[in-house]
Amino acid sequence: MQLNANPMPADCVQPQDAPADSSSRGVPIGALHLALAAATASLLAGTAQAEGLQPAPNTWQVDSAVLVYKEGDGRVTALEPIVSARRTDGNDRSIGLRLTLDALTGSSPNGAVAQPGVQTFTSPSGKATYSTPAGKTPLNPEFRDTRVALLGSYERPLGPNQRGSLSANLSAEHDFASVGASASWSLDLNNKNSTLSLGLSAEFDRINPEGGIPLALKPAFGASDKGNDTRQVVDLLAGWTQVMSRRWLMQFSWNHGRGSGYHSDPYKIVSVVDGSSGLVTGDRYVNENRPNSRSRNSLFVQSKWHLTQDVVDTSYRYYRDDWGIAAHTLDARYRYEMAGGFYLEPHLRLYRQSEADFYRAWLVEGSDYVSGGRAPAYASADQRLAAFSATTVGLKIGKPLAGGKEWSLRVESYRQKLDRPANAPGALAGLDLTPDLSAVSIMVGYSLPF
Amino acid sequence: MPVHLFPIQHLRGLARGCLPLLVLPLSACSNLGVQPWERDLLAKPSMQLTTSAVESAADDHTYFSKEAATGGRSFGGGGCGCN
Numbered sequence: 001m002q003l004n005a006n007p008m009p010a011d012c013v014q015p016q017d018a019p020a021d022s023s024s025r026g027v028p029i030g031a032l033h034l035a036l037a038a039a040t041a042s043l044l045a046g047t048a049q050a051e052g053l054q055p056a057p058n059t060w061q062v063d064s065a066v067l068v069y070k071e072g073d074g075r076v077t078a079l080e081p082i083v084s085a086r087r088t089d090g091n092d093r094s095i096g097l098r099l100t101l102d103a104l105t106g107s108s109p110n111g112a113v114a115q116p117g118v119q120t121f122t123s124p125s126g127k128a129t130y131s132t133p134a135g136k137t138p139l140n141p142e143f144r145d146t147r148v149a150l151l152g153s154y155e156r157p158l159g160p161n162q163r164g165s166l167s168a169n170l171s172a173e174h175d176f177a178s179v180g181a182s183a184s185w186s187l188d189l190n191n192k193n194s195t196l197s198l199g200l201s202a203e204f205d206r207i208n209p210e211g212g213i214p215l216a217l218k219p220a221f222g223a224s225d226k227g228n229d230t231r232q233v234v235d236l237l238a239g240w241t242q243v244m245s246r247r248w249l250m251q252f253s254w255n256h257g258r259g260s261g262y263h264s265d266p267y268k269i270v271s272v273v274d275g276s277s278g279l280v281t282g283d284r285y286v287n288e289n290r291p292n293s294r295s296r297n298s299l300f301v302q303s304k305w306h307l308t309q310d311v312v313d314t315s316y317r318y319y320r321d322d323w324g325i326a327a328h329t330l331d332a333r334y335r336y337e338m339a340g341g342f343y344l345e346p347h348l349r350l351y352r353q354s355e356a357d358f359y360r361a362w363l364v365e366g367s368d369y370v371s372g373g374r375a376p377a378y379a380s381a382d383q384r385l386a387a388f389s390a391t392t393v394g395l396k397i398g399k400p401l402a403g404g405k406e407w408s409l410r411v412e413s414y415r416q417k418l419d420r421p422a423n424a425p426g427a428l429a430g431l432d433l434t435p436d437l438s439a440v441s442i443m444v445g446y447s448l449p450f
Numbered sequence: 451m452p453v454h455l456f457p458i459q460h461l462r463g464l465a466r467g468c469l470p471l472l473v474l475p476l477s478a479c480s481n482l483g484v485q486p487w488e489r490d491l492l493a494k495p496s497m498q499l500t501t502s503a504v505e506s507a508a509d510d511h512t513y514f515s516k517e518a519a520t521g522g523r524s525f526g527g528g529g530c531g532c533n
Contacts, residue, residue, distance in 0.1 A: 063502075063503060063504045064504070065502075065504040065505060065508065067508045067512075069512060080508060080511075082504050082507070082508060084503065084504055100507075102511075182525065190482075190483055191483060191485075191486075192486075193482060193483025193484065194482075194483070199525065201525045235521070235525040237521075237524065237525055241499070242482060242483075243482065243483045243484055243492060244482055244483075245482075245483075245484065246484050246488045246489075246490075246491055246492070247491055249492060249497060249499070251499050251523075253522065253523060253524075255521035255522055255523075255524070255525060257520075257521055257525070296520065296521060298519070298520070298521040298522035299522065300521075300522030300523045302499060302523070304497055304499065306491045306492075306494070306496075306497055311494075311496045311497060313501075315523075317519070317522040317523070319518075319519035319520070319521070319522065321518070323518075325518045325519070327517070327518060327519035329519060329522075335496050335501075337496075343496070351513075351517060351519075353517060353518050353519060356518070384516060384517060384518055385518060390516075390517065400495065408502065408505075410505070414512075414516075416516065437516070441512070443505060443508065445502060445504060445505060
């Protein structure tokens with residue numbers, strides 16, 4: 001829900017069950033930028049949207065949720081509690097705090113391609129080995145991490161039609177740390193039917209992998225380059241929120257991000273295979289390498305349409321970066337108001353991305369890569385850089401209660417279908433090189449004034 | 451003999467045809483928005499652009515760690531230690 005920057009007009013209708021303050025977005029764990037987004041989110045939402053939803057001054061609004069996320073085939077399992085609290089004073093100035101924990105366990109693909117025989121790898125720490133059965137995509141079973149993220153934000157009116165916000169964030173896991181800050185500004189126009197928003201964020205990451213930073217495109221499991229590395233990211237965000245009619249609200253936004261520094265995944269390797277047999281050969285596995293900069297652009301448009309009681313929420317995002325990836329994201333939700341104050345919300349999300357220029361499911365010895373000799377500038381077999389389609393199907397049930405409380409339960413399924421790599425040589429042609437990723441998530445949420 | 455690959459009358463026809471298309475959005479723009487007393491539906495929690503902040507933040511993080519695209523609605527940022 002959008003905080004109103006200005007005193008509520010006397011003729012403004014105020015809902016009786018005005019619940020959670022929407023400017024308190026949850027903290028995404030481990031990803032600082034997402035937390036930084038929080039502070040801007042409320043501004044971007046725009047006063048254009050809702051006027052008159054003012055929580056009682058000097059009370060805390062607490063939003064909490066627990067997410068359980070589980071991938072199939074013994075891959076990642078995550079348990080993620082989030083607590084967010086925001087207090088707004090009589091002058092419409094608010095402070096927010098958010099704490100997120102994320103406990104992750106399970107297995108994660110190491111980048112190597114499946115083989116007709118058993119493969120054995122050294123763990124990132126260098127202290128153990130693990131084996132992958134014949135025909136299976138190699139997974140590193142040592143995937144364990146706990147993230148902690150803390151966000152603090154401050155938001156206030158800047159005159160009758162403007163608002164500003166500042167936020168700072170810390171995020172840490174055992175091999176990664178991030179600090180950042182963001183500033184945002186919004187301006188209401190056209191009798192508050194339009195809101196222009198601008199935001200700037202800066203983030204500093206330190207990557208401190210087990211076993212150190214690997215030598216780029218050199219044989220895997222060898223000596224490291226150095227202990228740690230850094231990355232800086234600057235993001236710009238511009239948004240326009242427009243009230244189209246009494247029943248229709250739209251948002252348009254553009255986001256530009258530039259990262260510089262270490263962008264590789266220190267735990268990912270690429271297989272070197274024989275061009276005829278498809279079997280690993282020569283150096284067998286090499287450490288991946290990505291460009292040391294990344295420039296991203298996203299265009300986003302969202303529409304919310306109020307029917308008699310129900311609400312249709314649709315959005316589309318076009319994404320493009322200078323790694324050669326373009327992506328389309330289509331999202332649709334239908335909130336169905338049921339008897340007894342319950343609501344039911346089916347959700348469908350469709351996603352499609354193209355592959356990065358340097359995505360290589362494997363490197364062919366002698367052409368892509370020469371063991372002990374020539375290597376390409378960049379190569380990664382990370383499936384997140386591959387071409388794939390993904391579908392999310394979900395259902396949420398919730399009930400707003402008296403006094404601004406609300407509970408909700410959501411169940412979703414997520415499935416990624418990777419494009420099969422072309423020209424698989426020899427034995428690779430008969431293997432499932434790109435198994436689908438499927439996951440189920442359950443989220444329980446509860447909000448209350450405090 | 452002059453050959454009219456795209457005769458001028460077609461342009462005129464195009465202009466006549468497009469004129470309403472240009473004028474309609476302009477006149478529509480002036481009618482966009484509502485009066486303060488017409489914000490009853492827009493003010494409902496279900497009509498907020500982000501209905502559950504905590505939920506969308508958790509979703510953003512999940513998708514960030516599984517897909518290449520990020521940002522758009524909010525800051526895209528640089529990364530996490532996700533593997």
